[in-house]
Amino acid sequence: MAVLGSSIKRREDPALITGEGKYIDDLTLPGMTWAAIVRSPHAHARIKSIDTSVAKKTVGVVAIFTGKDIADSEHGGVVPVGWLLPDLKTPAHPILAVDKVRHVGDGVAVVLAEDRYTAHDAAEQVEIDYEPLEAAVDPKAATEEGAALVHEEAPNNIAFDWELGDKEKTNSGFAAAAHTVALDLRNNRILPFAIEPRGCLAHYDKNRGLTLRMTSQNPHVHRLLLSLASIALPEHKIRVIAPEVGGGFGSKIHLYPDEAIVSWCAIRTGRPVKWIATRSEGSTTDAHGRDHVTHAELAIDGDGKISGLRADTHAAMGAYLSTFAPAVPTYLHGTLLSGQYDIPAIYVHVTGTFTNTAPVDAVRGAGRPEATFIVERLMDLGARAMGLDPAEFRRRNFVSADAFPYQTQVALAYDSGNYEPALDKALEIAGYAQLRADQENRRKSPGEDGGKLLGVGLSSYIEACGIAPSAVVGSLGAQAGLYESAKVRVHPTGSITVYTGSSAHGQGHETTFAQIVAEKLGVDIDAVDVIHGDTQEVQFGMGTYGSRSAAVGGSAIVRSIEKIIAKGTTIAAHLLEAAEGDIEFEKGEFRVKGVPGKAQSWGDVCLMAYLAHNLPEGLEPGLEETSFYDPANFTYPFGTHVAIVEVDPETGEVEILRYIAVDDCGNQINPMIVEGQVHGGLAYGIGQALWEEAVYNQAGQLTTATLLDYAMPKAHQLPSYETASTVTPCPHNPLGVKGIGEAGTIASPPAIVNAVCDALSPFGVTHLDMPLTPERIWRAIHPGEDA
Amino acid sequence: MSVKIEVEVNGTRHEREVDPRLLLVHFLREELSLTGTNVGCETSLCGACTVKMDGLTVKSCTQLAVQADGASITTIEGLSPEGELHPLQQAFWDEHGLQCGYCTPGMILAAEGLLAVNPSPGESEIRESLKGNLCRCTGYHNIVKAIQSAAKGGA
Ligand code: FES
């Protein structure tokens, strides 16, 4: 059986199931101190004074520093933003606040102590006199007259104003439309909520520089940003290491002030410093996701073909621009608004706004769930307006299989796709026709089945993964390239170490990347090791996010393997006294084509590369190759999901009876891991649809900072999922892979909301905002009544 | 002020002087260097810190070390003899019941507690019993499968 494409068990697991895996909080260094960051309890306030005298007297306190100490010092810096849009307002983000705090959780001072408990005790003794100010909380209201101003530099709290598409063409499409539907929605703010809180451990040595171990999805990016902006050390004097990382979901991509504060303290004191966020500290400081207020419309002609789509969104940026924040509601959102459909005119306008809340940045899906939610909700409204079945309305508007490559009206060019088979498969698994019949029967004779309302929701999503190529993202404002690197080091005895810039945190790269190498080189998988997550070992890397690892990181490995095989071929041809063109490499052997038995084994060639006793003239010894793979385009996974729900009209409660996910992520390296990614993605999206919301009150207090109030999904609330796939390989990367880490999160919120709105359609309900709490549903069924 | 406690952890007796407010989870992790038990919330809500104490499943972030005086505790490190896997550990591996692994030691200990009282639970019983253990990566699907498969194997 081929290694590539098999559900091989993960080599990561033995350490993790026995408790041997080392996460950040498992690491200690001799002489280590503990940091606790003193954070603002106010959403918006002027800092009048800070008194550390009492706190400093606590036994065990090593030092206390404030924003001013850092700002005045040699190594003090700011938190940079890594994606610039035209006219983007980029107010300075100091690593500790100096005169003003702008969200609950904004750092004001840092306490170092000999142990964890003392650091937290002393942090409570730091006395700060604040002058509280009005807060701006809602992303749309923040732009209105009289709203509190988060930054002087950004009038009306507008960070950017961005548009895409042909406005006039779209408007005339609407003017000529036979039908139009409109939707006002809020895409609820969510917490990323990796179970492992963020943390870091910094150690500074005058000669060797700074070693920063941290919860990171992209150690090289963290090193680069720290060096460029935050701590003024040359890049080669910073080593960033990601140990085992307990989930990220985007939250461990960004550079936060915390890593910079801890690094600064380690440099200043000469002692190792460790900081681990408490749960509520993480909730108020991890970059949040979503938080859009949107008005969207769809225009449809008399034949049920879409003639235009337009959307106007206010997207919260929070108090400061986080690392990739400006890209999320723009290039990762506006560009996805064509969905799976052939839409002749699209226009999108996005206003990014500062609010006195935690920053908002990429969280699993990043922009694409928001876009898909708009498109797939509009599709249901459109179908209803046309009196068409939602499946039929989708089918009528799909980009047809022969239309690829397909240029959308919102910049993206879909390289490949085949949408109908995925829809058909999903409908077949669901037993769609029967479901509709059941639904009609129930509606005809309510009261049976306990009066529960049956709803069926579809979501036909498109995803854009592996954002690329670098020149294009650069022209759009990225302050980084979006390639990936891989070094394949073949050892003299033929075993292999791969160094990848894709730093995993639960995705299983050590297994899947080894599968690629074992397959391509015909070696045993146990002869291959995969190293990631250490800037000192790995050449460079952009990291793991945006479902990019297989498509970009995996392709980089293939490129290096191709170079290895080419060099091996040169050596083998020389040893076999044959022309290079006559050598073929197969199953770990370099053979002379057509001459049975005339061959050099993999091991012999590797050994000769290093012995160098008999190499072709001018060929360097060694067998090691590095590639930086810059993709030609995004990849475009797609699929159709079907949610089948039951709503209790008495309580407003939703039960998911079945959830069917048909996804097309191209070729699959390890189907078991693909499925696992789908499952996790679904729980994430279903959580947003039904339960999760990061709620800020008018004063800017996060009222859902703990797990008591933030409703992360639990096992008993979720069903087992029914998953299946279709395979449409990506045509432009050597593995034909696309990406699957976010599909479930992108597809499921509209599938669930469509299902619930379908169940509630007899009550005239057309839309409900997430999360679909029992109260919200009950009120929709019983308008004007008291609960 | 510190208090002397005597605790048996994974079959080894330990005597320590501890701060009365020291959490059991920090005692295990920092005093005994048993870092397999993780901390996700410190408020008894995520289950990452689940261990077994005198036969019962407890969240070690909501116990004080002094409360464990005289107790016998099993953590993930002591669930199976060195070099062997407990059937639940094996099942989590076989069924891809973990991704980042952070919730996993707590999940396995919680599942062990379930199977101790209900050796062949149905899917909904498994899901109900995991209410106190959160996983953000797996969507629980394969965790449930792993527990079912360990139960079938006679764990
Ligand atoms: S750390 Fe104990 S329950 Fe979360």
Ligand code: FES
């Ligand atoms: S495997 Fe990551 S939290 Fe469960």
